[in-house]
Amino acid sequence: MWINYEEIRRLADTIRELGGDDDDTFLDTLDGETDAMEIMGSLIKERQELKAFEEAAKKLAADYTTRAKRMSSKQDAIAQVLGHLLDAMDMKKVQHPLGTVSRTKPRQSVLVTDENDIPTQLMKVKKTPDLAEIKKQLDAGEFVPGVEIKLGHHGVTIRTK
16 A cells, blocks of 8 residues: 655645634644545554454464374374383383384483582573563663663554443
């Protein structure tokens, strides 16, 4: 969608000069002379649709994540049953037309029972800036080396209810 902002600005300035400060008259006249209000309506509608699509996509993603976890649990359960079957057959490896099933050694992993007892040289420390505290100091006019205030875009609020 191409929007001629300069033309809308020129006409808006002219209408303001002729009509004064009455916003209703201004918008009615602008709507008659430009397609600004139609464009605005289309953009509001598109934004609402995109918000609904975003929410639906997030819901689908959550549903698929849950479903994937269920499928993974089922795979683990089947692997356990296959292991029990191998044990019952007293076999370490069976070749089947659909695949070879083998018993493997258990994998080792580390289980932390008390984090406080672990020597510090075996601990990882993650160092991250405290952005909230930095913002407070900057807002108070204090200098903080290595940071600066970054301005975002002006926001737009749309109320549809």
